[in-house]
Amino acid sequence: MKYNFGAGPGILSQEVLQEAAKAVTDFNNSGLSILEISHRSVDFQAVMDEAQQLVKELLNLDAGYSVLFLQGGASLQFAMVPYNLLDEGKMAAYLDTGAWASKAIKEAKYFGDVKVVASSKESTYTYIPKDYAIPENAAYFHITSNNTIYGTQVKEFPASPVPMVSDMSSDIFSRSFDANKFGLIYAGAQKNMGPAGATMVVVREDMLGKVQRTIPSMLNYKIHAEGGSMYNTPSVYAIYVSMLTLRWIKSIGGIAEIEKQNNAKAALLYEEIDRNPLFKGTAAAEDRSHMNVCFVMEDPSLEPEFMQMAKDAGCVGIKGHRSVGGFRASIYNAMPLSSVQVLVDLMKEFESKKG
Ligand code: PLP
Structure with a gap:
């Protein structure tokens, strides 16, 4: 044992693993593997729809949010967030609570100005700074909800005067919080949702299409949202297993x-x-x-x-x-x-x- x-x-439930294993050889009793079916098939469309619906349900999202399943890990989101939301000459605020937050800060600096409102780097990130102000002229405020490496977690999200963006890779779906306080939430699937290869992004639609720059299609949230997260071939299996995990969470009581x-x-x-x-x-x-x-x-x-x-x-x-x-x-x-x-x-x- x-x-x-x-x-x-990370770890997935035994029920999910067994169902995921069965789908590798026979998905939905179709005689086909989930690995060989078309992402445009009715069966996979149903998986995508259910996954998106379960995310909305489990996070209690108001209308006006899109749920995307992208690739490139949470690390690509470090760049996609500022690419889509931070105009050149504008500023975004970040809380530096660890190595992943620092990487997000590094990427944002390629796109605009970054104000680090507080950092716990001096104490090897053993705590979450609480004494800081979020500037009202920031395009958004970025916070890492759980710091996987240092074992710290934001227990209460601040009241922010600007849209909040959060990297929730290591604690998404682990606790209740008001997701409607966020303009954008992202999470690599591979800790609490499914296998590596899918990254969930929840974005309030009114956040999009505001920056001046041209964004390449694959890095543009709006294009992914308009394409129902199927602008290109999505990570079919990772999304399927994530959907099974979301179903499992719901089945045990949400x-x-x-x-x-x-x-x-x-x-x-x-x-x-x-x-x-x-x-x-x-x-x-x-x-x-x-x-x-x-x-x-x-x-x-x-x-x-x-x-x-x-x-x-x-x-x-x-x-x-x-x-x-x-x-x-x-x-x-x-x-x-x-x-x-x-x-x-x-x-x-x-x-x-x-x-
Ligand atoms: N953010 C957090 C909080 C993480 O724990 C990790 C990975 O452990 C990442 C980002 C990077 O994720 P990925 O490997 O999916 O790019």
Whole structure:
């Protein structure tokens, strides 16, 4: 038995994996593989429609939003956002909460001016800055909702005088929030939704078509929205598996139920980190992520031994990001509480061994 605590691509539910596996050989009892059907077929159109509808439903979106499934990962969105929304000579505001936010900032600078309203870089991004003002003349305000590498998460989104744009790659569909407060949300599918290869973009239609520059078609949200996210061949399989995951979330009780489970999983693990004298959390307590739990050992020389013990017990992917060290247990939506318990029991066992 393996317990996948990897940060991404992340874990998918067993039901989703089984249905996804079946579709590889026989999709919808058609005798054809999902990998060989046309994206223009009625069957795939139904998948795309259902995926878009489920996103709208689970995020409780008002009318006027388009849901797109694009390619190029969240990293392409770092450039597509300013390409489409930030005119030359205009300014966009960014909150710098980690490596991914910094990459988004770097790309935006190719298109216009960037004001970094606050940064926690000086403390290796262990907290989310809260004391900042969003300039009223910004084209938009960009915020990373969950910082996968450092294990911090924005618990409350600010009231913004300008449209908010958010990279929600590592916590989309994990908790309830008011999506209608956002002009644009993007997320690579490969943590909480599906396989790598699809990137979800939710965009309020009135945000589009405002910049002066010419945008190449493949990088133009408006063209993708007008084409129903089928301007070119979409990532059929990744979208299909994302749709299955969205269906699964709905079937178990929607975002409210997922959030309840995620809160319980995070509480279980953080309680052990705080109780066990051998371990300590690295993120500021009030900003702790419910998706990526980062921790180290009080005595770093013990880390290889605990890592080996975890590996022997089937816990994979708990090594911290190379820029942070220590451990990172990613507990995405599909991770059951029982798997988190396995890790917690190991931490207790290690304590007895050393005590
Ligand atoms: N943003 C966040 C918050 C991430 O965690 C990641 C990947 O881990 C990315 C962006 C980059 O995503 P992609 O690899 O899809 O470009």
